[in-house]
Amino acid sequence: MRHVNLLLITVTIILGSCSSDPLDVDVSDVDFEMSFDRFDQDMFAVESAQEMKSLNEDLIERGGELYEFYVGEMLRSGSVYDDSAGYYLYYFVSDSMIRQSQDDINRVFPNFSNYELQLTEMFKRLKFHLPDASLPNKLITYNSAFNYGVISTDSVIGLGLDMYLGKNNEIISQLGFPVYMKDKMAEEYMLVDIAHSWIATNVLKDQGETFLDQMIYYGKLRYLIDAMLPELEDHLKIRYTEEEYDFSLASEDDVWLFIMDMNWVYSTDMKVGLRFFEEAPTTVGIEGSPGRLGQFMGWQMIRQYMEKNPEVTVAELIAETNTAKFLKTYKPEDE
Numbered sequence: 001m002r003h004v005n006l007l008l009i010t011v012t013i014i015l016g017s018c019s020s021d022p023l024d025v026d027v028s029d030v031d032f033e034m035s036f037d038r039f040d041q042d043m044f045a046v047e048s049a050q051e052m053k054s055l056n057e058d059l060i061e062r063g064g065e066l067y068e069f070y071v072g073e074m075l076r077s078g079s080v081y082d083d084s085a086g087y088y089l090y091y092f093v094s095d096s097m098i099r100q101s102q103d104d105i106n107r108v109f110p111n112f113s114n115y116e117l118q119l120t121e122m123f124k125r126l127k128f129h130l131p132d133a134s135l136p137n138k139l140i141t142y143n144s145a146f147n148y149g150v151i152s153t154d155s156v157i158g159l160g161l162d163m164y165l166g167k168n169n170e171i172i173s174q175l176g177f178p179v180y181m182k183d184k185m186a187e188e189y190m191l192v193d194i195a196h197s198w199i200a201t202n203v204l205k206d207q208g209e210t211f212l213d214q215m216i217y218y219g220k221l222r223y224l225i226d227a228m229l230p231e232l233e234d235h236l237k238i239r240y241t242e243e244e245y246d247f248s249l250a251s252e253d254d255v256w257l258f259i260m261d262m263n264w265v266y267s268t269d270m271k272v273g274l275r276f277f278e279e280a281p282t283t284v285g286i287e288g289s290p291g292r293l294g295q296f297m298g299w300q301m302i303r304q305y306m307e308k309n310p311e312v313t314v315a316e317l318i319a320e321t322n323t324a325k326f327l328k329t330y331k332p333e334d335e
Contacts, residue, residue, distance in 0.1 A: 022310065023230045027124040034123065034136055036116050037062055039070075040143045040161060044093050044102045052093070053086025063140055066156045074147045074160075092145070101171050102143050105161045108187065112141065118191060122228045126203075129227050129314035134202040139194075146175060149190075150197040157194060164190045180281040180291070184239055192237055195225050204318070211259070211267045211294070212323050214277050219298030219326070220318055223306065227314055238299060244290035252300060253332040255286060255293055265327075301330040 039059060046052045059067050060080050071080045077088040092098060109115075123135055136157050144160030151158045165172055167182040177185070199221050207217045225237050235245035259265060264272050275284045276294030283293040290296075306312060308329045312320075320326075 021230070022306070022314075023227050025125065025128055027121065027128050030124040030128050032120065032124045032127050032135060034120060035138045036112055036119075037138060037140045038112065039063065039067070040102060040105060040141050043089065044099070044143070046090065046093065049087045049090040051086075052090040056080060056085050056089060064153075064156065066140060066151070066153050066158045069151070070142055070144075070158060074142075074144050097171060098143065098145060101146070101162050101165070104165050104169055104171070105143060108165055109141075109161050115191075119194065122191065122195060123198075125228045125230075126198075126224070129224075130203065130318065131315075136198060146172070146177075149185075150193045152197045152201040154202060157198060159190075159194065178281060181279075183241065188236055189239055191229060191232070192225060192239060195228050196221065199224050209268050210323075211264050211269075211272060211276070212327060214273055215294055215298030215301060216323055216326055217298070218277060218292075218295040219300075219302035222295065222299035223302045223317065224314070226303075238292070238296055240290055240296075247289060248293060248296045251286070251289065252297060255283075255289075256297060256330075256332045258286075297332070300332065301326050304331065305329045 039062075042055060042059070043052070046055055063070070068080050071077050071085065071089065075089075075092055077092060078085065082088075093102075119139065126133055127135060134154060136152070137155050139157040139159060141159045141161050143162050146160075146162055148158070148160045149163040150160070163185055164187045166186050167173065169185075172182060172185055175182075203224065204217060204221055207214055222238055225232075229237065233242075235242050238245070240248065267273075273294075277292060280291035283289040283291055286293060302317070305326050306317060
């Protein structure tokens, strides 16, 4: 009897250790590396315009077109190749409010080693599921003067750490951002924003024309974030608070019936698309809702499709263009 009990325990442990989650994968053997460069710390360490001029030449080499965009578009400081670039950039890092924001960045992100590990793991997962997908070779951090969170080129990711200091940060609390945006200017949303930026720029590019096309586009995008950050809480994956996520789950069936009653599933009306998919404090017409309910529902549509078709790989999901397949399996639950 004792032998039988031990055998049962052993079998239970073995079965319990075999996950049925297709996104729970081992990426230890996936070959991927990326580098990380703290432009913000280098820039705020200079002590003169002449020193900044020299650093600017170095950052041109290290940052390429992303650095050009950072200086020219984010900071509105002209061309990095201008003879006065060092002067303008030194003026930027000498501004008292900007220096305070950099002090806050150094306090919240004194080093980036923990995130370096998480980001490397995140992109290993993307490579595991989509072996042919474009991958970044570098991530650059900067102080964006509260202009940009994340931006991606075809090879580099730029990250404005000032945009993730938290809604209670002294400077953020005084800036003119809407409350719903300030609530998401927090460190816990940073990895999702990086994944979203990279996917939208380099992996999924065609949003289609109809309401359903956009649902599927954003559903695939959020499912890729599921794949890249499987252990992250669901509400963070779609940049919601817990309350916003719970509302969306509870109202999903009613909202879907409303969309069908309005004959919007195949609509190409841009105003309808803006209401349901673009960043906003609420989805107009749905009382008490968060913004982007169309994205949320597209995500649930793709999740249901994958649950009902366990043989489908992530790569096959991304390649699938038959929208009817996704629509057929979508049955929102009435909570």
